[in-house]
Amino acid sequence: MVNHRGIEANPAKIKALLDMKCPTSVKQCLIGKGIGKPPVACILCKQKVAGRGNQAHRIEVRTAYPLRHILHKPESSGRMLKWAVELGQFDLEYCPRAAIKGQALADFVLKFDEEVDDKAIVLEEPTSQESHQDEKKQELPHPWWILHVDGAVNNNRSGAGIVLITPEGHCLMSASHFKFNATNNDAEYEALINGLKLALEVGAVNLIVQSDSELVVNQVNGGFQARGPRTELYMRCTKRLLEKFLSAKLESVPREENSNADALAKMGS
Known part of the structure; x- marks a missing residue:
């Protein structure tokens, strides 16, 4: 010992x-x-x-x-x-x-x-494999994933950076380049939408989304009003994707806490 x-x-x-x-x-x-x-x-x-x-x-x-x-x-x-x-x-x-x-x-x-009772091993044979898996899914809570998104526009070129962190701490990173004209808000929304699609594809159930764009975060959360038909379409698409998760939170973070996604966005632009 x-x-x-x-x-x-x-x-x-x-x-x-x-x-x-x-x-x-x-x-x-x-x-x-x-x-x-x-x-x-x-x-x-x-x-x-x-x-x-x-x-x-x-x-x-x-x-x-x-x-x-x-x-x-x-x-x-x-x-x-x-x-x-x-x-x-x-x-x-x-x-x-x-x-x-x-x-x-x-x-x-x-x-x-x-002498130690808490070290005992109890083996229980389930009635059926399917019922045991269903009970396990109901009992175990779904872990949380963390998504960092950021958009960047440089010299009439734009891009998006996505960092998806698994519950085990692994990072999935993506840098995208847009071949269409986009504003700063458009790039932020594009990064957010692509990040949500990636999280759904890999099977994330509970998701925390962090972005350094206070405007986009408050528009989606209902604090700010979306002006313009293009911005409203972006906001509606984002809300529909968020509803597909069991639980999803959109948070605003300082830029220094979103540095990895910011670097990928600049790389993509």
Whole structure:
């Protein structure tokens, strides 16, 4: 366990090893991940078998580590030498570990302490796959997407910049060039409409739209009146697209908070 004091042993796992029951079958197949666990397991196994009689039985140890080479090194000392002497009286056969399915399951189970109830895993089989998916869609809230839009007009050329941010933080960027004459407000509306279409195409349900054009934001939100037939058409088209989302918010932000979309708009123009 890693905590503010450093790295310490896990008391629950130590208790599990101490309380582990000895094997009951004669033929044992031991699977170990570390250097210390297989020798200890062999001793426990042999002690249990020896209690039935003096007949020796071969024990097969399956491991991915070179235990035979380590335990029979001439320069072994300390704990290794003690293990080598202790295991020398037994008939051990070290074999390579061919499959790890059983070990993987055991490692997974050991990650959860029995004393902690909140770590329990409950598996429930749904009645049908379709009903389970429908319930999941109803229960889980839809995440929010963020859309930054901006329009730019330079030297009778115009463009739009779009930055769509997914709930996971990924950015979808687009720079568009307009081959028709457009005013600043037209470019802002074009960027907004194209951004909303992009969000609908990728499946966004809840959307927050941010633009640095206070005029466009207030016209769509109802604060300002749209003057001119062209501006009114832009505003109606924007409102129809916003209604297709489950929830959509149009906000006005400072230009410095919309810098990425502004740079793409200038690139497009």
